[in-house]
Amino acid sequence: MTGLEIIKTLVQVLVIIIVLAVFLEMLLPSSQMHAYVKMVMGLLVIVVVLEAGANLVRQDFKFALPALNQNAQGPSLENIMAEGQKLGDKQKERAAAEYRQGLEKQVLALARLQNNLNVTGVQVKISDHAGNQDYGRLTGIILEISPEPARDSSTTVQRVKPVEVTLEANSTPDKTPEAALTNSEQARRLAQTVANFYNIPVDQVRVVEK
Amino acid sequence: MDILQIVGLGLVVCVLAIILRQQKPPMATLLTMTAGVIIFFIMMPQITGVFNILRDLAGQANISMVYMGTILKIAGIAYIADFGSQICRDAGENALASKIEFAAKIIVLVMAVPIIVAVLQSLIKLVP
Numbered sequence: 132m133t134g135l136e137i138i139k140t141l142v143q144v145l146v147i148i149i150v151l152a153v154f155l156e157m158l159l160p161s162s163q164m165h166a167y168v169k170m171v172m173g174l175l176v177i178v179v180v181l182e183a184g185a186n187l188v189r190q191d192f193k194f195a196l197p198a199l200n201q202n203a204q205g206p207s208l209e210n211i212m213a214e215g216q217k218l219g220d221k222q223k224e225r226a227a228a229e230y231r232q233g234l235e236k237q238v239l240a241l242a243r244l245q246n247n248l249n250v251t252g253v254q255v256k257i258s259d260h261a262g263n264q265d266y267g268r269l270t271g272i273i274l275e276i277s278p279e280p281a282r283d284s285s286t287t288v289q290r291v292k293p294v295e296v297t298l299e300a301n302s303t304p305d306k307t308p309e310a311a312l313t314n315s316e317q318a319r320r321l322a323q324t325v326a327n328f329y330n331i332p333v334d335q336v337r338v339v340e341k
Numbered sequence: 342m343d344i345l346q347i348v349g350l351g352l353v354v355c356v357l358a359i360i361l362r363q364q365k366p367p368m369a370t371l372l373t374m375t376a377g378v379i380i381f382f383i384m385m386p387q388i389t390g391v392f393n394i395l396r397d398l399a400g401q402a403n404i405s406m407v408y409m410g411t412i413l414k415i416a417g418i419a420y421i422a423d424f425g426s427q428i429c430r431d432a433g434e435n436a437l438a439s440k441i442e443f444a445a446k447i448i449v450l451v452m453a454v455p456i457i458v459a460v461l462q463s464l465i466k467l468v469p
Contacts, residue, residue: 147402151395155412158391162426164419167446171415171453174460179404181463 144183249277370432
C-alpha cells in the first residue's frame with residue numbers, strides 16, 4: 132500500500148465516521164441525557180480516528196477492552212471443569228461401547244469364515260478404565276459356538292442326514308469320541324486364528340459351547 | 342402514512358387525557374403511557390432499519406462492533422429513561438423522574454468505561 136492510498140483510506144474512514152456521528156446525534160433524545168450520550172460518542176470518534184490514524188504510523192492501537200463482568204453471575208470455573216470432565220467421561224464410555232460392538236461384529240465375521248463351527252455369538256472385553264494406560268486394549272474374547280451345524284440360509288429344506296445301516300444294534304455313530312476331539316481341535320484352531328489376528332495371547336480367547 | 346396515524350393518535354389521547362385528568366388522574370396517566378408504548382411499537386421497524394444502516398456504515402469505517410453496540414445501547418437507554426421520566430413528570434412525580442434520569446446516567450457512564458479506557462490507552466501510547 133502506497134502512502135497516497137493510505138491517506139485516501141484514512142480520509143474515507145474519517146468521512147464515514149463524521150457522517151455516522153452526525154446521524155447518531157440526530158437519533159439522540161433531547162433531554163438531560165443528551166450531553167452524556169454525546170460525550171460517549173465523542174470518545175468513540177476519538178478512538179476510531181486514532182485507530183484509523185494508527186495505520187499511518189503502522190502501530191496497533193486496538194486494545195483488549197476491559198470486560199465489565201461485575202454483575203455477571205455465570206457458573207464457576209470448577210463447575211464448568213467438572214461438567215466438562217463428566218461430559219468427556221460419557222463420550223469415552225460411548226466410544227468404548229461402539230468400539231466393543233464393532234470388534235464383536237469383526238470377530239464374528241472372522242469366526243464364521245471357519246465353516247466347520249457354528250459360531251453364534253461373540254463377547255469382547257476391553258480395558259475400559261479411563262485413567263488406565265491400556266485404555267481400549269483388547270483383554271479377552273469369548274466365542275460362543277453351537278453344537279448344531281450352521282443353517283445355510285440359501286436352502287429352505289433341511290438337509291437329510293446320511294443313513295447308515297449297521298448290523299450292530301447298540302452302536303451310536305453320531306456321538307463318537309473322535310467327533311468331540313475333532314470339535315475341540317477346531318475350536319482350538321479358531322481361537323488361535325482369532326488370537327493371531329488381533330495379536331493377543333491365545334489364552335485370552337475362549338470358546339464356549341452354548 | 343405513519344405520521345398521520347401517530348399525530349391522530351397523539352391528539353385523541355391528548356384530548357382524552359385532559360378530560361380524564363379532571364375526573365380520574367391515574368387513568369389519564371395510564372392512557373398516556375399506553376399511547377406512548379403504541380407509538381414506540383409503531384416506530385420499531387423504522388428504528389431497526391436505521392440501526393442496520395448505522396451498522397453497515399460502522400462496518401465500512403472498520404469500527405469495532407463492540408463500540409457500535411455500546412453506542413446503540415446507550416442511545417436506547419437514553420430513550421427509555423427519557424420515556425420513563427417524562428411519564429413520571431406528567432404524573433407530577435418530579436422526584437421519581439430525577440431518580441430515573443440519575444440511574445440512566447450512571448448506566449451510561451458504566452457502559453462508557455471500556456471506551457474511556459481505550460482512549461486513555463491510545464493517548465498513553467502516543468506519548469513517547
